[in-house]
Amino acid sequence: MPGDEYLEGIFQVQGRDFVDAGIVSSEIKKKLKEKGIPESIIRKAAVVTFEAEINIISYAEQGTIQYYIEPDSITIEAKDVGAGIEDIELALQEGYSTADDSIRELGFGAGMGLANIKRFSDEFEISSVPREGTYVRSTIYLNGK
Amino acid sequence: MTLEAIVEQLGLKCKCCWEKLKRDVEGGYAGDLLSDVMANSSAGNIWVTRQVHQNIVAVASLKEHAGVVIVQGAVPDKDTLEKAQKEGIPIIVSDMSEFEVVGKIYHLMYHG
Numbered sequence: 001m002p003g004d005e006y007l008e009g010i011f012q013v014q015g016r017d018f019v020d021a022g023i024v025s026s027e028i029k030k031k032l033k034e035k036g037i038p039e040s041i042i043r044k045a046a047v048v049t050f051e052a053e054i055n056i057i058s059y060a061e062q063g064t065i066q067y068y069i070e071p072d073s074i075t076i077e078a079k080d081v082g083a084g085i086e087d088i089e090l091a092l093q094e095g096y097s098t099a100d101d102s103i104r105e106l107g108f109g110a111g112m113g114l115a116n117i118k119r120f121s122d123e124f125e126i127s128s129v130p131r132e133g134t135y136v137r138s139t140i141y142l143n144g145k
Numbered sequence: 146m147t148l149e150a151i152v153e154q155l156g157l158k159c160k161c162c163w164e165k166l167k168r169d170v171e172g173g174y175a176g177d178l179l180s181d182v183m184a185n186s187s188a189g190n191i192w193v194t195r196q197v198h199q200n201i202v203a204v205a206s207l208k209e210h211a212g213v214v215i216v217q218g219a220v221p222d223k224d225t226l227e228k229a230q231k232e233g234i235p236i237i238v239s240d241m242s243e244f245e246v247v248g249k250i251y252h253l254m255y256h257g
Binding site (some may be wrong): 018019021022023025026029043046047050051054106107108110112113116119120 | 177178179180181183184188194196198199200201202203204206207208224
């Protein structure tokens, strides 16, 4: 985990707030552009932050997304208080989802979120306590390796 | 090919951001699962979907799509158009099915 000196920003995300979904991802994307981070890295970070944001909105009461920029990587950390995940291995399988109809009607809840985060990360960590919350960390290397 | 050429030649209707129709379209993507579109579409794509709610604007903006085509006569939510205006994402509508729209755009772009 990166040291606090690399912390660039912290954002609050409210559960069930689908209206504002994407605001945090847009903001982080804008900041990364301002910092001159390469486009290919920003594209990965945009997918990771969007999926992390949607997961908090869909399954948690509330959460935070924070991001760090180190000389050779970007790290996105999502922490939430909420339902948590009973079986992480299952949750990581593409297509597995516990989303209800209201989430699926919006085109979310297809069971691709965590799989996408993992796919676009160079390092990926997840832990969860059912009925308490979930922690996800994604690191993307700036040199693309 | 520009978004404008596609809109004109296929008789589509632009509901928002006419001023952005001069944009070049680089390929396209079709899908209604937002995570699928996030993961697999590219910048400059024309995105064809049946979804109408405002989260499509967030996806199109994050992915830097050229524009979004909503199919099957579906009506974009008012919030969707407001957000699209703010983000500068053209929202285009058609009465045709997703299959038909995609087929016609594909033909126009690659065999027109």
